[in-house]
Amino acid sequence: MIEISSDTACLLYVGALVLLLLGVWIHYAHKAKKREIVKLTTVHVTCEYCSHPYLIEAYTPFHRCPHCHCLNKNQVDHTQHR
Ligand SMILES: [Zn+2]
Numbered sequence: 001m002i003e004i005s006s007d008t009a010c011l012l013y014v015g016a017l018v019l020l021l022l023g024v025w026i027h028y029a030h031k032a033k034k035r036e037i038v039k040l041t042t043v044h045v046t047c048e049y050c051s052h053p054y055l056i057e058a059y060t061p062f063h064r065c066p067h068c069h070c071l072n073k074n075q076v077d078h079t080q081h082r
Helices: 006-034
Strands: 042-046 053-057 062-064 071-073
Touching: none
Parallel strands: none
Antiparallel strands: 042 053, 062 071
C-alpha cells in the first residue's frame, strides 16, 4: 500500500476536481460550437394541406412540405419580416 500524507491526498483531490471541471467545461464549449445556427432569412410557415409547421427560406416562391410533400405557395408577408 502506498502511504501518502494528508497534504498530498488533499492536493490529489483538488487536482482531480479541477481536471473534472476542466473536462466538463471543454465538453460544453465544444458542444456550443457545433450548434446549428438558423439563418435569419428563414420564416416559419404552416402547410396548407396538413397544417405541419416548418421553416423555409423567406424569398422562395414555392416550397414543399417535409411532412406530406405537397407543394405550397409562399404567402409570407415580407413587410412584417425583419
Ligand atoms: Zn403538409
